[in-house]
Amino acid sequence: MLYQQTAILLIPFLGTSLGSAMVFFTKNKINEKFQKFLLGFASGVMIAASVWSLIIPSVEMSAKQNVIEWLPAAVGFLLGIGFLLLLDSVIPHLHLNSDKPEGVKSRLSKNTMLVLAVTLHNIPEGMAVGVTLAGAITENTGITVAGAISLAVGIAIQNFPEGAIISLPLKDGGCSKLKSFYYGVISGAVEPIGAMITLIFAGIVTQILPYLLSFAAGAMIYVVTEELIPESQSGKHSNIGTIGVAIGFVIMMILDVSLG
Template sequence: MFESIIDYLESIHPVQAALYATLFTWFLTALGSSLVFLFKNMSRAALDGMLGFTGGVMVAASFWSLLAPAIAMSSGEGFVKVLPSVVGFLAGSLFLFGLDKVLPHVHINFKEAEGIKSPWQRTTLLVLAITLHNIPEGLAVGVLFGGVAAGVPEASIAGATILAIGIGLQNFPEGIAVSMPLRRMGMSRSRSFLYGQASALVEPIAGVVGALAVSFFTPVLPYALAFAAGAMLFVVVEEVIPETQQDRNTDIASLGFMGGFVVMMSLDVALG
C-alpha cells in the first residue's frame, strides 16, 4: 500500500502532493478530535502519555527527516557544511520564540495565558496554542515536497510522505488534547470537535507555502529544513515536555516520548 501511495504522489506535481499530505495530517487531527463524540473526559495520565508520544515523534522527525538531509545536501566541509543548518535551526527557534511571545495563547492546563493580553476567550487561546505547534509541522512536510519539485537529489517523495505519516500520527493525540479540555469546560461536543480540528487547518497552508518557496528558490532548501526542525524542537522543549510534567505522570510521559521517537525513527529508516 505504501508503494501505491508513493507511485500516486510521484505522478502529480509535488506542490499538489504537499497539499494532499498536509490535508492528511489535518484529517488525523480531526479524527482525534472526533473522540469527543464518544467520551467527555480522558485521564490525565493517558493525555500525558500521548503528549509524550507527540514530543518523541517531533524530536525524531527533526533529526531524521529534516536536519540530516539538510546537512547532507549542503556543500563544503566541516563548519562550512553545517553552517546552513545552524543558521536555519536558530532562525526557526527564534521565529517560534517570537510567535510565542506575541500570539495570545493558553496551554492545556489553562493555568496561565501567554503572549500579548487579549480579550479572547480561553477556549480560543487554547486552539491558538495548538495552532502554534502545527505551523512548523506543515512547513516541514511542505519544504520536503518542495525539494522534490526543485529536483534536489536528497529530497524524495518517500521521505516527505514518511514525515507526513509521522506528523499525522502525533496529530491524533493533539486533536484529543484540544477537544477534551473544551468538552470538560462544558462546551458542546460539536463545538469542541470544530475547535479541535480547526487547530490543524494551518498545516495545509504552511505546507503549500513551504513547497512553493523551496521549488522557486532551491538554495533555500537546507535552511528551510533546518528552520522547520528548529521550530519543532522549540515547541517540544518549551511547551510539549513541560506540559507533561504538570502532574504525577512523568514516567508515563517519558515512555510515551521514547515510543514516539522509536516509531518515527523506524518509519524514516525502514521506509525511507
C-alpha cells in the same frame, strides 16, 4: 502529481481532524496518565522527525551545494527557534492545565486561546511537511517522495491524540460536541496552509532549501522543549511522559528510515 502533493499536505490535517472527532465517541475527559503519554509521544515523534527528516537532509544537501555542511543547519535551526519564540511572545494563547495566558494581553475567550496554543504547535509541523515535499520534487536533493510521506504520516499519528487533547477539554469546559470538534479541526487547518506556503516559497528559491529544512526543525524543537515536554513532566507520573517520548521517537525513526 498535483493530486499526490495535495494528498501529502493534507495527511497531517486529517490526523488532527480524526483526533478531534473523538469528542463524539467518548464521554469522559482524557485520563491524566494517558494525556502525559500522548504529550510525550508527540514530543518523541517531533524530535525524531527534526533529526532524520530535516536536519540530516539539510546537512547532506549543503554538502552537494559545496557549502559548509553545518552552516545552513545551524543558522536555519536558530532562526526557527527565534521565529517560534517571537510567535509565542506575540500571539495570545493558553496551555492546557494552565490559567495564566501567554503572549500579548487580549480579551479573547479561554477556548480561543486554547486553540491558538495548539495552532502554534501545528505551524512548524506544516512547514516541515511543505519543505520536505519541496525537497522531494526538486532534483538532486536526496529527499524522496516516500520520505515526505513518512514525515506526513508520522506527524498525522501524533496529531491524532493532539486533536483529542484540544477537543475533549473544550467539551468538558461547556462547549457542545460539534463546537469542540470545530475548534479542534480549526487548530489543524494551519498545517496545510503553512505547508503550501513553504512549498511554493522553497520551490522558487531552491538554494535556501537546507536553511528551510533546519528552520522547520528548530521551530519543532522549540515546541517540544518549551511546551510538550514540560506539560508531560509536570506533576505526578512524569515517567509515563518519558515512555511516550521513547515510543514516539522510535516509531518516527522507523518510519523515516524504512520509507525514506
